[in-house]
Amino acid sequence: MGNIKKDQNNVFSRNIEYKSDSSTCVLIFHGLSSTPYDMREMAEEIHQLGVNVFVPLLPYHGINYQEINRIEDSEAVYRWGFDLIESMKQEFEKLIIIGFSYGSGITLYSQGKKMETDGIILFSVGSKFSIKVRFLAILAKLFGLKSITREQSEYYTHGVFSDEYINWRRTHFSKFPISQLVFAVKYVRKHNRKLENITAPIMIIHGTKDAITSLKAPKFIMKRVKSRTKLTIYIQEGKHSIHLSNYRFKIYEHMRQFITEILDESQSLETERIITISSMF
Numbered sequence: 001m002g003n004i005k006k007d008q009n010n011v012f013s014r015n016i017e018y019k020s021d022s023s024t025c026v027l028i029f030h031g032l033s034s035t036p037y038d039m040r041e042m043a044e045e046i047h048q049l050g051v052n053v054f055v056p057l058l059p060y061h062g063i064n065y066q067e068i069n070r071i072e073d074s075e076a077v078y079r080w081g082f083d084l085i086e087s088m089k090q091e092f093e094k095l096i097i098i099g100f101s102y103g104s105g106i107t108l109y110s111q112g113k114k115m116e117t118d119g120i121i122l123f124s125v126g127s128k129f130s131i132k133v134r135f136l137a138i139l140a141k142l143f144g145l146k147s148i149t150r151e152q153s154e155y156y157t158h159g160v161f162s163d164e165y166i167n168w169r170r171t172h173f174s175k176f177p178i179s180q181l182v183f184a185v186k187y188v189r190k191h192n193r194k195l196e197n198i199t200a201p202i203m204i205i206h207g208t209k210d211a212i213t214s215l216k217a218p219k220f221i222m223k224r225v226k227s228r229t230k231l232t233i234y235i236q237e238g239k240h241s242i243h244l245s246n247y248r249f250k251i252y253e254h255m256r257q258f259i260t261e262i263l264d265e266s267q268s269l270e271t272e273r274i275i276t277i278s279s280m281f
Helices: 036-047 075-091 102-112 131-143 163-172 178-192 217-224 248-263
Strands: 016-018 024-029 052-055 094-100 119-123 202-207 230-235 272-277
Touching (some): 024 075, 075 178, 202 217
Parallel strands (some): 024 052, 094 119, 202 230, 230 272
16 A cells, blocks of 8 residues: 555544553444544544544545545555454454445455454444435446545534535545446445354344445345344434534443453353444433
């Protein structure tokens, strides 16, 4: 992954790291055309457990949408994630991964290749995409589209981010790099065949109104993985970026509880649960 530009002077493009006196680390992968800054609040909430938390900037991200469209070997980003996980497994006794959307793809790629961790949490997982996105991917491929105008309304609501960050996103990511979404739609069939290699405790959080990933994805994954512990949480009326919604603090609560259960070696983790959250309270 050489020759990748990074804007080290931009606070929104930097890796996020919270250290603690712990042998456990939670690694968080952000989504496509996003930055670690999107996951800052989540990282802070997880850090309250007394564990290390690391949110790296994905390759080609953090500059603008044009830079992301420079990616020629899309699978190289997945391999980068695999290498990072491998190195962190050597550094920490326990490693738990959280992946959002594109980041969940990176997570499943590594786990499918048997780079096992102690637990994985996925939200807005793209093992199956909505009809709308699959149709869009076909059009993009046929007409050679590289970018499309994006809807960023979720960034402007709920008071998650400062006006400074929102304006920065409006300037640098006014369009979405559809070329990488086309790759994800195509590649998902390949890594779906390796889901049976996954044995780590797994938690999936999914919005019922997600217009990008299919509502069938959580059930599809849970049916194929060999994990003894499976927890699926459906967020009623939740959209794709559920980590930016008013439901986020309820989600953090469940994530912290799941991580705590993984770290408590005295507990038996042979469970399969499905929870539906229809209210923030």
